[in-house]
Amino acid sequence: MKWSIGLFIIFLWTSPQAKIYIDIDQSSSRAFPIAIVTPTVKNTQDKDLAEVSEVFIDTLRRDLRVMGVFDVISPKGFIEPQKEAGLLKASEINFDHWKKIEAQGLVKGEIKNVADTFVIEMYLHDVTLQKQLTAKRYVGKKDQAREMAHRFGNAVVHALIGEQGVFDTQIAFICNPKGKKELCMMSFNGWNYRKITDYKNIVLSPAWDPLTNSIYFTAFNKKEKPQLYLYQIDRKKILSLTSLPGMVIGLSFDPVSKNIISALTKDGNSEIYLLNRYGDAIKRLTNHRKIDVSASYSPDGKEMVFVSDRDGSEQVYKMNLESQKVTRLTFKGTNNASPAWSPKGDKIAFSGMDTDRKVDIFVMNTDGSNLKRLTYDTGHNEDPTWAPDGNFIAFTSNRTGKSQIYMMRPNGKMQTQLTFKPWDHFMPAWERK
Amino acid sequence: MIACFILWIQAKPIKIKKSHIIPAHVVWAPTVKSKQKTPEHKLPPPDVPRTKPEPPKEKAVSLEKKPLPKTPKKEEEEDRKKQLADALAQIKQQIDDRPIPKDDNFASGPEDKAGTLTSEQIASLQSSPAMDIYKNDIQAIIINNFLWYQSDTHWVTKIEIKLASDGRIVDANVLESSGNISFDQATIRAVKKSSPFPPPPATLIPLFKQETIVFAFRGSQL
Numbered sequence: 001m002k003w004s005i006g007l008f009i010i011f012l013w014t015s016p017q018a019k020i021y022i023d024i025d026q027s028s029s030r031a032f033p034i035a036i037v038t039p040t041v042k043n044t045q046d047k048d049l050a051e052v053s054e055v056f057i058d059t060l061r062r063d064l065r066v067m068g069v070f071d072v073i074s075p076k077g078f079i080e081p082q083k084e085a086g087l088l089k090a091s092e093i094n095f096d097h098w099k100k101i102e103a104q105g106l107v108k109g110e111i112k113n114v115a116d117t118f119v120i121e122m123y124l125h126d127v128t129l130q131k132q133l134t135a136k137r138y139v140g141k142k143d144q145a146r147e148m149a150h151r152f153g154n155a156v157v158h159a160l161i162g163e164q165g166v167f168d169t170q171i172a173f174i175c176n177p178k179g180k181k182e183l184c185m186m187s188f189n190g191w192n193y194r195k196i197t198d199y200k201n202i203v204l205s206p207a208w209d210p211l212t213n214s215i216y217f218t219a220f221n222k223k224e225k226p227q228l229y230l231y232q233i234d235r236k237k238i239l240s241l242t243s244l245p246g247m248v249i250g251l252s253f254d255p256v257s258k259n260i261i262s263a264l265t266k267d268g269n270s271e272i273y274l275l276n277r278y279g280d281a282i283k284r285l286t287n288h289r290k291i292d293v294s295a296s297y298s299p300d301g302k303e304m305v306f307v308s309d310r311d312g313s314e315q316v317y318k319m320n321l322e323s324q325k326v327t328r329l330t331f332k333g334t335n336n337a338s339p340a341w342s343p344k345g346d347k348i349a350f351s352g353m354d355t356d357r358k359v360d361i362f363v364m365n366t367d368g369s370n371l372k373r374l375t376y377d378t379g380h381n382e383d384p385t386w387a388p389d390g391n392f393i394a395f396t397s398n399r400t401g402k403s404q405i406y407m408m409r410p411n412g413k414m415q416t417q418l419t420f421k422p423w424d425h426f427m428p429a430w431e432r433k
Numbered sequence: 434m435i436a437c438f439i440l441w442i443q444a445k446p447i448k449i450k451k452s453h454i455i456p457a458h459v460v461w462a463p464t465v466k467s468k469q470k471t472p473e474h475k476l477p478p479p480d481v482p483r484t485k486p487e488p489p490k491e492k493a494v495s496l497e498k499k500p501l502p503k504t505p506k507k508e509e510e511e512d513r514k515k516q517l518a519d520a521l522a523q524i525k526q527q528i529d530d531r532p533i534p535k536d537d538n539f540a541s542g543p544e545d546k547a548g549t550l551t552s553e554q555i556a557s558l559q560s561s562p563a564m565d566i567y568k569n570d571i572q573a574i575i576i577n578n579f580l581w582y583q584s585d586t587h588w589v590t591k592i593e594i595k596l597a598s599d600g601r602i603v604d605a606n607v608l609e610s611s612g613n614i615s616f617d618q619a620t621i622r623a624v625k626k627s628s629p630f631p632p633p634p635a636t637l638i639p640l641f642k643q644e645t646i647v648f649a650f651r652g653s654q655l
Contacts, residue, residue: 018552018555019593019644019646019647020559020564020641020644020645020647021649022568022572022575022646022649023572023649024575024623024651026579027576027580027581027582028576028577028578030577032580032582104622104626126622128622128625128626129618129621129625133618158615159615160619161582161615162613162615162616391583409582
């Protein structure tokens with residue numbers, strides 16, 4: 001053994017590593033500078049073409065800007081001569097015009113129409129490497145311009161960041177426009193904000209069913225009794241399911257078993273139950289004299305995470321649904337709430353209160369280790385929900401007064417405000433794929 | 434085996450200096466944070482920078498292995514300041530004394546006649562304060578140009594470059610691909626965007642003439 005160590009040392013000593021190694025284990029905190037040029041219009045006389053072009057490019061710019069990762073350069077700063085606007089291929093473009101304005105990504109394209117169908121051809125170029133990264137062609141009607149922009153935005157994100165993109169996703173949430181809590185929805189970028197219910201009553205706990213593109217939620221019915229509802233997005237129809245023994249705090253749907261887990265005050269205090277997709281209780285999962293609430297499935301449907309005050313203060317626990325073994329995950333803070341399991345299955349986000357008496361968002365591994373704070377000194381930050389690709393967390397914050405919806409990267413960076421209405425927002429639930 | 438034994442006997446009296454194994458800057462490493470005990474019911478502080486962070490010029494660089502975290506003590510900090518001041522003075526002197534290269538490539542520079550460096554000379558230059566400072570400088574430049582946003586991936590890309598005496602990159606290739614095109618492109622972009630680097634100090638020019646630089650981009654620790 002001593003011999004082998006000696007020989008190893010000799011080997012190292014007589015054969016020094018000649019190359020000069022430099023580790024790069026950090027990245028810049030700067031956003032990615034990208035120039036997005038309005039697609040050139042083939043037929044300048046066609047007003048619809050110009051309009052589609054504007055809608056497309058506005059949507060694309062907003063998507064990339066809201067994502068927080070991109071620095072979308074103002075078109076006012078572009079110095080490319082007008083006569084070169086129609087040059088779309090990497091071999092034709094003079095990249096010096098774009099290097100001078102510090103762009104690293106360049107989007108150009110053109111739009112034409114055949115009868116009432118539009119054809120948009122888009123290119124993404126790498127200014128530094130002076131090469132084309134991706135090119136896409138979209139064919140659609142005028143009212144599909146936004147959808148096409150979302151799809152090209154996802155392609156840009158995939159080419160530059162290596163992620164799938166979430167621009168074509170939606171967020172459901174509870175809004176409070178006239179002092180009454182209603183179910184609302186919006187696109188990822190905050191557009192298409194719309195009220196779904198008009199119950200003029202309390203609506204809570206939206207939860208996505210990705211199988212049928214529907215949203216479960218609870219509300220008081222006309223008899224002032226809690227009731228489980230299902231909003232079918234494609235049919236724009238609300239189905240009234242079963243009445244509930246008590247108001248629900250937190251619903252979660254598992255696409256594998258097609259079951260729902262929810263806290264119900266069925267037998268006195270709040271316990272977590274397994275329900276079928278019609279809302280009928282199948283099984284009681286927790287049984288404790290203290291409160292158990294805010295249940296959320298793991299992505300594989302085999303475990304759930306929930307909040308209980310069984311050990312004194314509100315802490316996060318997880319349960320194996322087969323063995324029903326419960327493991328405590330958090331041991332710090334108070335008022336821990338709203339745990340949400342990441343779609344990748346490796347993290348749990350939740351809100352909790354520190355000694356500063358402010359609620360903030362935290363994230364930890366699924367065994368409770370590696371606890372990290374994501375928000376700090378920005379009012380109360382609550383109700384985290386993961387993007388379907390696991391690359392963003394949406395949450396509510398009252399940092400500007402009213403409670404608004406924000407999103408951020410899972411490390412807390414790139415926080416962006418999504419809603420700006422003069423009323424409160426609660427319980428965002430990001431679409432699941 | 435006998436040859437190995439002779440080598441072992443020969444090698445035995447040689448005392449390997451600490452700086453040959455662990456780079457001297459490890460002791461200085463100002464970015465190594467001491468672990469503070471978190472009081473009960475006190476949640477940890479955010480790792481989110483509340484202001485835009487400065488480019489991490491002081492980031493420690495490891496030559497081969499990641500050094501173990503070590504808390505800098507006051508004495509060590511004093512030493513570090515002194516060594517840095519000495520090194521800076523030395524580099525300043527070197528810059529003043531440095532001959533203006535006739536050609537921008539090493540291949541035809543005046544140093545060409547100097548011959549090949551021995552392994553001892555390479556090791557000595559590798560662990561010199563000038564190398565430490567120069568590496569930190571170009572590391573900070575690369576990091577500033579490295580725009581990558583995923584935090585939970587485990588990509589590793591190694592880019593090998595050949596440096597000219599004026600700091601320009603005269604040759605570059607991907608030594609090891611991560612398998613992720615986007616990550617690889619982000620690393621190539623960072624290196625290309627960083628060229629030209631500051632000219633290396635004169636004492637290091639023979640080393641850069643002979644050897645290449647390898648940037649090891651690691652996605653898992655971002």
